[in-house]
Amino acid sequence: MMRIENISAQYQTITGPVVSVKDVNFTINDDEIFGIAGESGCGKSTLLKVLYDVIQFPLEIANGRVVLDYTDRSGQRRTLHSGEIKRAWWDAISYVPQAAMSVLNPVYRIDEQFYELFRRHRKGEGEKAMRDRVVQYLGELDLPVDILKSYPHQLSGGMRQRVVIAMATFLQPNMIFADEPTTALDVVVQKSILMMLMELQSRMHNTLVIVSHDMGVHYQITNRMGIMYSGSLMELGNTEDIFSNPLHPYTQMLIGALPKVGDKSTREGIPGGPPSLRNPPPGCRFAPRCKKACPECSQSVPKFVEVAPGRFAACHLLGK
Amino acid sequence: MRLTKFILSRIMVWLLTILVGITVVFFLQRMMPSDPIETMISKMTSMGTNLSPEALEAMRESLRRQYGLEGTLFEQYLSTITRLVHFDFGLSMANYPTPVAQMIGQALPYTVCLLMTTTILSWIIGNAIGLLAGFKKNKWYSKTLETVSMCIYPTPYFMVALVIMILMAYVKQWFPLVPSFDDFTFTWAWFSDAVYNSFMPALSLMLVGTGWWIISMKALSSNVAEEEYVNYGRMKGLTEATIGYRYVFRNSILSQVTALALHIGGAFGGSLMCEIIFGYPGVGQMVNTAINNSDYNLLTGVIFISIFAVATATLLIDLIYPLIDPRIRNS
């Protein structure tokens, strides 16, 4: 389980800090697929960095903390905070990056890259066990075993992505973070990658966090999801509820923009783009683009409140 | 398939290099205003060899033949190629009548030892330091190392050599001004004496060479260190040592091997200068002797051997390359 407690994160620039994630609060439960959606530039990748604890200059946490609660391999309960989560990398939490095409080390065979993880995180379990485990694991994932003797450049983009996912799940971590895992792939491959992720999750009963700008991806595989806009969460709840009854005007627009079977009316695009993070508008950041905006919206920031059990949203209209 | 093509094209370059080398040497000699034969003859007579006019004429004749100056320009060119590829360089004028090939054979081991030791050592040391400087580029020691090598590398080699010589042999008499070697014996005494005598030449070559490898490896590895896969390696929780070796080093050393191949020619030039300045008894010193005695046979021989040796060394490194780069080997 991961609790995100009032997190704000900013990038240090020459002209001063730029706040990229602001006052975000939520919890990711065990054994679920959690989605984070939003347009590009809304801070979802930054949020993911904060969750995964890759805080490097110029990124820094301005406020709040992330708490990771998990049961380790020996069955012991552990709690780690931001800055300590690093220690659990790959053992308890792992990461599938955005540019999975170029994240494999070009000069080693795939098997070597698996062994490398094993040697680092499963010291003392023996080379033989390690080799068997890798072959067996690829079999479980229906991946051809001969890719183990290949170099990354010999594999297709989709295969490389599968390999990266296999590496991220190989040591059966409690949480897996995937940043736009399907963006660079063609539609057919996308589908099979999503299936692979879902299957893995249902087999291991761990937590999968997916960040994607593609609402379709969230609809297909996530259980719960949060919608981000300009660095803040706008809405959070069960995916089904969100799609059937979106509460926030922004969510409504995102869903309205999705194509539907049999619907011949023109798609409603979302006019405008997200505001600059350097000079955010006062009040609700979505107000300038919101069709339902009232005077209050551009004056005070709406609170992120629980409007129904397990359902949160940040909009002035909901209180009325 | 691609591998065969790669090897074939390397071998082509090797052959062509030697051919271009011979061609340049050949036409340079023909373009010179002075007649090498007359220069040699006057040199010999001035050294006090008294020859009758007939003997002189006969000698001129044999020199012309030996020097490949008979027939049309094209025939001369062909005969020069044939002679050179058989390592037949004629007799030395300075050491008449020792064959040039024999003299070079005696001097070459000294040069090869000096050059190989210094090139390999500076390649290893330079790349190790460069890797550190590129991998940890924000640390103070990385910046210092880079600045120092930035100042040493561009300085022309003979400057470094002169400064070392002045400091270590004139100002402080730590090392002998002129290195001398006893006849080779397989003993510790001979070995340590040889190292002692070649210390200054080797140091000067290594300073310049190391500087270059530091600079190039630093640039390479700091680029590699920003690659996605290195970043991802960190996110896999791997140790910095693993990242440094398996990710940054293994990925940047490949281009350094190719660079080594291109560097051999320059290094050879450096070692010629080195031997001349320090009086080290290798091929470079032989060049010096040849220049001072206008011994063109010796000079041509040494130059052909230089080109041959450099081209061959380059070829060997190029052929090793596919063994270490899986991207070429496997496609």
Next chain:
Amino acid sequence: MNEGYKASFRQIWKSMSLRFKIGLCIVAFFLVISFVLYWFSPGDVMALSTYKRNQPLSWEHPLGTNRQGQDIFWLLVESIHNSMVVGIVVAIAATVIGVLIGLFSGFVGGAVDRVIMFICDSIIVIPSLPILILMGSMLRGRASLMMIAGILILFNWPWPARQARSMALTIREREFVNTARFSGEGLFKIVCVEIVPHVLSWAMANFVNTVLVAIGSEASLAVLGLSSTTTPTLGNMIYWARQYQAIMLKQWVWIGSPVLATSIMFIGLFLTYTGYNEYVAKKRGR
């Protein structure tokens, strides 16, 4: 207008790295010496016994005089001038020839391209110093600087040629060249208008590097007494200082000043070279 230039110049200067600035200052300093100060030189600096021998440093002789009665300061100025001229001539010629051949090779492609590239590769491998030595020793000090420059050009064109060729190959595939070609423009015009600007920034860097290589090679040759012995260059000055036992006589200024000048000049050129490369890379947004 003038103000605008000043402002943009200031902006460019600001965006340069310290390394680049230092390099440029050193190079500018040597350019001033070799092309401005040089014209104030008092006649034949090589002439012997023009002044009293072995004078210490003074206002009249800023670096003193040597055993030959030559003024070391003006000898140095003329040496820097000549070395600089060799460097610049070789760099201009090698860069221009190389870029032209490279572009030609890249655009024509096929067998011509392969042959040219093989020749390039073999010239790159051939050690140039032995060949220079051969030529120098056959001419025994009668070599003119320009002949040496000629050989240096021969050995330095392949680098820019290879680079220009690979640029030509990538540019050839780009849309605008095809558009230009189909709209009936001549190859020459395409090269001049569309390609030269692409190649220029790289050619600049190569130019600086070739200046460095050329001055260095001539100096190496001169130190051995195989360049022109009558034209003072930095290497030549060291050669004569060594011939007349400046080290034994502890005439440190005589031998030290060209050594120091060469070293500083080379460091300056090298800093300019790497600094410029960095600057260009940064501008491209890497």
